Amino acid sequence: MVEKVLLFVTAVFMAVGCTYSRPQIDMKWDCTPQQRDSIEFAYRHHFTENCNFLVSGDSVMLLPQSPADVMQSLGDTAWVVENDMVVVADIVRIPGNNPDSVWVKIARDQMTIGWVSEKTLLENVTPDDPISQFIHIFGNRRIVVLCCIAIIAVAVMLLKTIRRKKARIVHFNDIDSIYPTLFCIDMALIAIVYASIQHFVPQTWQEFYFHPTLNPFSVPPVLSAMIVGFWGLVLLGIAAFDDAVHKLEWFESVPYLFTLAGMAMVVYLVFAATTMIYVGYPLFAAYVVFAFVKYRRNRTYKYVCGKCGHKLRHKGTCPFCGARNV
Incomplete structure (x- = not known):
């Protein structure tokens, strides 16, 4: 019986020890709904605003409009190319626009800034860490x-x-x-x-x-x-x-x-x-x-x-x- 209990405890410890702990947001915290969403997004998607990325793909097209207006008119576009350093400026969700329901606003500099879907972004960038x-x-x-x-x-x-x-x-x-x-x-x-x-x-x-x-x-x-x-x-x-x-x-x-x-x-x-x-x-x-x-x-x-x-x-x-x- 003791052996079974020890085996069970060991299995539970290994299962828990294989993952990062989920952030526990206390309701008493002075957090706005946007801040709570940001914490939850960072846990699920592993990045958030102000994260730096290095462009590893050949090029990425950035849309200047807000994601809600993308379906109406493309307008002028900007491009970032391989080895460009970009930073996440904003993140929005578009309900009912699967699989591109998450759009990310990234910037290389003040003149090169725009929106790209999360899927396209992650396929063409790597985190800015050796x-x-x-x-x-x-x-x-x-x-x-x-x-x-x-x-x-x-x-x-x-x-x-x-x-x-x-x-x-x-x-x-x-x-x-x-x-x-x-x-x-x-x-x-x-x-x-x-x-x-x-x-x-x-x-x-x-x-x-x-x-x-x-x-x-x-x-x-x-x-x-x-x-x-x-x-x-x-x-x-x-x-x-x-x-x-x-x-x-x-x-x-x-x-x-x-x-x-x-x-x-x-x-x-x-x-x-x-x-x-x-x-x-x-x-x-x-x-x-x-x-x-x-x-x-x-x-x-x-x-x-x-x-x-x-x-x-x-x-x-x-x-x-x-x-x-x-």
């Missing part, structure tokens, strides 16, 4: 296709590298360091958390996209896990780089680091895709076991070369300097 722009760039389908092509090329290179007995590669012929293994595991974990957010609580991701942060203590727990994983990835990457540079010659460390990055990219795409069909969760558990088993086998160095000092798993010819160890 993190949001980074998310937008790597969420572009063309970028994803190019990344897939690059990853296929990296995978081919990895297969060729594995065939070379002397080549160093994470999981297969790794260096005596836990950091590359943890780096790949952390990348898989980030992919699972990201895909889970996109699949189960997309509104949480939308709010993070419009108001990003690298502070794990100011967001819901599920986003905190992803941000902590990101910071862990940075630290593990630095540690893996340092170990590779100090434990390998420069002509070995460079290809090793490239293959490590390629392996991490492959791991990310595999787990991001499989999590959407629920296969990623058991696959992650299997991958963690596989990674640690391979690490344990790779670190079993019993001997040291008497000439160059490299660690060896068995006696014989040193693969690094060619010296004979008996």
Whole structure:
């Protein structure tokens, strides 16, 4: 009975912790109806007046009239183009004008100002934040296709590298360091958390996209896990780089680091895709076991070369300097 109660409480906590809290507007607050509507709009649409955007589309046409007059006459129009910075000046609703029931007045400067539907606006702008722009760039389908092509090329290179007995590669012929293994595991974990957010609580991701942060203590727990994983990835990457540079010659460390990055990219795409069909969760558990088993086998160095000092798993010819160890 106790176990069931704990399981229920845990499930409720996880469900609540996956979303941003809804703003509670106390009736005692000294708020006008317009202010209440503005707070509710910001919660549902993730932006409000005075928000800044960067135009990412080729161009956006702005109508000079109020939205109620758009159906009557277009009049003169203004345009904003790619890389223009705009600010939200006003927001109105037009009942019965679905799907364009929300119209937004944006301004680039005092001379370039006008109205555009919310749908058109969000399709052609990104929030004025480096993190949001980074998310937008790597969420572009063309970028994803190019990344897939690059990853296929990296995978081919990895297969060729594995065939070379002397080549160093994470999981297969790794260096005596836990950091590359943890780096790949952390990348898989980030992919699972990201895909889970996109699949189960997309509104949480939308709010993070419009108001990003690298502070794990100011967001819901599920986003905190992803941000902590990101910071862990940075630290593990630095540690893996340092170990590779100090434990390998420069002509070995460079290809090793490239293959490590390629392996991490492959791991990310595999787990991001499989999590959407629920296969990623058991696959992650299997991958963690596989990674640690391979690490344990790779670190079993019993001997040291008497000439160059490299660690060896068995006696014989040193693969690094060619010296004979008996």
